[in-house]
Amino acid sequence: MNDQSINPNDAASFVEKYAINPRVRVGHVHLNVADIERSLAFYCGALGFGVNLSLGEEAAFLAAGGYHHHxxxxxxxxxGGAAPPIGTTGLHHVAFLYPTRAALAAALRRLRAAGVTLTGANDHGGSEAIYVRDPDGNGVELYWDRPEAEWPRNPDGALKLVSNPLDVDNLAHEGASDC
Structure with a gap:
């Protein structure tokens, strides 16, 4: 077997040899949308992203802070297209990581003020997340990570994934007096 060959039966060797660099991060998400203005009202109006570049009714590049676009x-x-039907393949959701619980709470209050309906809210143990749909039906997760030392673990030390209901009213009050 030469260096270019991949043995699908030897997954461990494959992962070790071709592991992605651990510093790789998601740079941006590109969504095809039916109506740019409608999507801008959601992503800029309800979520608060800024427009870094607009190509009129054709495209917009949005960011949080000074990055070229997220x-x-x-x-x-x-x-003019329709959202794909539920139960088909495609993007499940895009997730935006907030730096603190207070920042996530501010996003929740902003969504409520914009009349955006939550489609879910979960405490995953290591993170708290709220879920919405954009105007084209794409799932959007807004979340914050607790400090890693607080993440739930199994007895063997492996990360324990949980999905408990999140008290969104409690979250909404986080940092509200700081605003």
Whole structure:
């Protein structure tokens, strides 16, 4: 077997040899949308992203802070299109990590003020998350991570995944007096 060959029966060797660099991060998400203005109302109006570049009714590149873009919205392939039916393959959701619980709470209050309906809210032990749908039906998760020392673990030390209901009213009050 030469260096270019992959043995699918030797997954451990494959993962070790071709592991992605641990510093790789998601740079941006590109969504095809049906209506740029409608999507801007959601991503900028309800979520608070800023527009770094706009190509009129064709595309918009959005960011939090000074990054070139975290989110690209285009209608090059989706103008006027319908959302894919539930139960089909495709993007389940995009997740935006907030730096603190107070920042997530502020996002929740912003969503409520914009009249955006939550589709879910979970305490995953290591994180708290709220879920919504954008105007094209794409799932959007907003979450914050607790400090890693607080993450739930199994007796063997492995991460324990949980999905408990999140008290969104309690979350909404976090940091509210700081605003």
């Amino acid at each position: 989110l690209a919205l285009t209608n090059w392939k989706g103008r």
